[in-house]
Amino acid sequence: MEIGRPDEIEDSSPATLGSLQIAGSPEFMSQAYSINSSHIDIEDASSFEEKDCPLPVYLKFADVEYKVKFSRASSNINIVTTVASKVASQLSFDQDNYKHILNGISGSVAPGEILALMGPSGSGKTTLLKVIGGRLRERVKGTITYNDVPYSPALKKRVGFVTQDDVLFPQLTVEETLVFSAFLRLPSSMSRNQKYxxxxxxxxxxxxxxCRHTRIGGGFVRGISGGERKRTSIGYEILVDPSLLLLDEPTSGLDSTSANRILQILQRLAKAGRTIVTTIHQPSSRIFHMFDKVLLIAQGYPLYCGKAREAVEYFSSLRFIPEMAMNPAEFLLELAAGQVDDISVPEDLPAPQGTAEYERIVIRFLHHKFKVQLEPKEKNENHNMSKISEQLRVAIQIKKDWTLTWTDQFMILLKRTYRERCRDYFDTIRLVQALAIAVLLGLLWWKSNFTTEAQLRDQIGLLFYICIFWTSSSIFGAVYVFPFEKIFLVKERKADMYRLSVYYVCSTLCDMVAHILYPTFFMSILYFMAGFKRTIDCFFLSLSTILLIAVTSQGAGELFGAAAMSMKRAGMIASLVLMLFLLTGGYYVQHIPKFMKWLKYVSFMYHGFRLLLKVQYDGNELYECGSKVGCRTLQSSPSFDTVNLDGGLEEVWIMLAMALAYRVGAYIFLNRKINAANL
Ligand SMILES: Nc1ncnc2c1ncn2[C@@H]1O[C@H](COP(=O)(O)OP(=O)(O)O)[C@@H](O)[C@H]1O
Ligand SMILES: [Mg+2]
Structure with missing residues (x-):
């Protein structure tokens, strides 16, 4: 892996890796909170970075509520699903058709601790995690503070978010993934060697x-294992040394050894001074005991918040006692699901009935107890009493301003984009396809000429076919790029990794490799086989026209992809537009009714085709010499009724303008869609 990597790292100075080494210092918390200087100095406040330890972040959240409007959330789903889910979750709706996902959740976690969000699936863990991470902010009620300061964009670089599905480029190796991320996200003040x-x-x-040199893989690409992938995702986030690390189901789908390993890593990261919040569905008892705190959620209601080792005791004090030996995590999950078959319940609750109504009674009872017994204690101890030092409050508001210059980002991202997509660019199947079609067309139009009107028409037919072939190849080659990369883009933009304009320019420039390489190869074969005009000028002008068509079509493909941002819709739009452009391209119909004329002006195929004709034929050239009427000029042929063969090449400018306009449009759509999207 090289971004200009020296073969050996020569720098023998001690690496500044302190924060990532396993500190294991019990004094950490006292260090973090013992600062009580009344004088606040910005330099002092940022000294955590200088000392190379993460800024301690004390996270508190109280009475967090989140609801979604039913109609809006389900606008994309078909009617059957809508009705079914409405009936299924009828009870969680209020009169104004809102679904309450989080209902007054409070909790806190300090640096050095791991808070586990537990609950059955659908209880609201992921939603709460997103709210805590600042990824969901609309329609959120309650207070969420980081060192007693509400969310601000300055936090973006202090929060690491590991999503449930690993969002990693399948074609890059583990090392490449981390190196590119390091070069894009670490400060420019760090040397190359330090980054490596x-x-x-x-x-x-x-x-x-x-597995450092193995490709990540995914889909149809073979790659690393699930556990390794999850560890790579964690590595990707901790590269920039976040103070607050949020993980969504980091152990789901892993075997117990891999799951334990992940938790051991999290424990070490926490000990080095980070605040860690993780959702977890069904931990083993060994994993459960690695958590410092647990927040148990059922149907969006909190049932327990406090130390993990005291959870079972608390429920026992409410007289919920397991009747058989049970993993504490399993016990908590059964309670959160309202299923108490193997659990003895307090006398004031009716005997277990196993009905949905009974489950709701259990949950309501436990939530009530939480409100009365735990919530006031939590708020008193962690929210009202513990005051964060002024220094930490100031420090959290300072943005880690590490942004590289546009050019630096461009150079790194260009390499990464190329590395990620180069397999696509130099695909043997694509090469064979271009070769085969070129040879087939060459044989069909072998040494064609235009001595008669019929032969001329044949040759024009070939030119139009070449136009269609490269227009469709380029549109379909470009239309899926943004919908496919959307999740990567959203993730990296949310982490402020690079500017969107850098991504867009890199993407479009890299893809041009394919949009230039294949048409050139194709034309070099076909042009001479098919007997087009044998002059160097004419060959290069025809090739340039095809390349211009390909690059303009690429812009159009990008525009449709960015506007739709879904593979299916983008594909449909592209097929429809292609069909329309094809009909108005100037081959099937030259004399379009006036009210439909505008169509041909927006069709780059129309301009591309005219340009090809102008390049290939000279209006004064003679043909039909063997006929009774005698020689005629090409311009007099009905095929050139609407084309002035000796006119200027204004089509070049029109197409260049179109290529640019499509790209501006694509960028605007991309910007809007990516800013509005959420992972
Ligand atoms: N944007 C949304 N629109 C509608 N329902 C949602 C939305 N986000 C989450 N939900 C619903 O909220 C509930 C909690 O979701 P989630 O937080 O993903 O649960 P968990 O992570 O605990 O499995 C689920 O019933 C889910 O369908
Ligand atoms: Mg979830």
Whole structure:
């Protein structure tokens, strides 16, 4: 893997990796909170970074509520699903048709601790995690503070978010993934070697040595295992040393050894001074005991919040006692699901009936107890009493301003985009396809000429076919790029990794490799086989026209992809537009009614085709010499009724303007869609 990587790291100075090393210092918390200087100095406040330890973040959230409007959320779903889900979750709706997903959740977690969000599936864990991470902010009620300060964009670079589905480029290796991320996100003040060293250290720390040169894989690409993928995702986030690390189901789908390993890593990260919140569905008892705190949620209602080791005791005090030996996590989950078959319940509750109504009674009872017993205690101890030092409050508001310059980002991202997509660009199947079609067309139109009107028409037919072929190849080659990369883009933009304009320019420039390479190869074969005009000028002008058509079509494909942002819809739009452009391209119909004329002006195929004709034929050239009427000029042929063969090449400018306009449109759509999207 090289971004200009020296073969050996020469720098022997000690690496500044302190924060990522396993501190394991019990004094950490006292250090973090013992600062009580009355004088606040910005330099002092940012000294955590200088000391290379993450800024301690004390997270508190109280009375968090979140609801979604039913109609809006389900606008994309078909009517059957809508009705079914409405009936299924009827009870969680209020009169104004809102679904309450989180209902007054409170909790807190300090640096050095791991808070586990537990509850059955659909209870609201992921939603709460997104709210805490600042990814969901609309329609959220309650207070969420970081060192007693509400969310601000300055936090973006202090929060790491590991989503449930690993969002990693399948074609990059583990090392490439981390190195590119390091180069894009670490401050420019760090030397190259320091960045490589940090990657090396993370690879070792997360036990990724064995797979560091293996591709990530996914879909149809073979790659690393699920556990390794999850560790890579964690590595990707901890590269920039976030203070608050949020993880959504980091152990789901993993075997118990891999799951334990992930939790051990999280424990070490927490000990180094980070605040960690993780959702977890069904932890083993060993994993459960690794958590410092647990927040148990059922149908969006909190049932328990406090120390993990005190959870079972608390429920026992409410007289919910397991009747058989049970993993504490399993016990909590059964309670949160309202299923108490193997649990003895207090006398004031009716005997277990196993009905949905009974489950709701249990949950309501436990929630009531939480409100009365735990919530006031939690708020008193962690929200009202513990005051955060002024220094930490100031420090959290300072933005880690690490942004690289546009050019630096461009150079790194260009390499990454190329590395990620180059397999596509140099695909043997594509090459064989271009070769086969070129040869087939060459044989069909072998040494064609235009001595008669019929032969001329044949040759014009070939030119139009070439136009269609490259227009459709380029449109379909470009239309799926943004819908496919959307999740990567959203993730990286949310983390402020690079500017969108850098991504767009890199993407469009890299893809041009394919849009230039294949048509050139294709034309070099076909042009001479098919007997087009044998002059160097004419060949290069025809090739340039085809390349212009391909690059303009690429712009159009990008526009449709960015506007639709879904593979299916983008594909449909592209087919429809292609069909329309094809009909108005100037081959099937030259004399379009006036009221439909505008269509041909927006069709780049129309301009591309005219340009090809102008390049290939000279209006004064003679043909039909063998006929009774005698020689005629090409311009007099009915095929050129609407084309002035000796006119200027204004089509070049029109197409260049179109290529640019499509791209501006694509960028505007991309910007809007990515800003509005959520992972
Ligand atoms: N945007 C949304 N629109 C409608 N329902 C939603 C939305 N987001 C989450 N939900 C619903 O909220 C509930 C909690 O979701 P989630 O937080 O993903 O649960 P968990 O992570 O605990 O499995 C689920 O019933 C889910 O369908
Ligand atoms: Mg979830």
């Amino acid at each position: 060293e940090r990657v090396d250290m993370i690879v070792k720390e997360l036990g990724l040595e064995r």
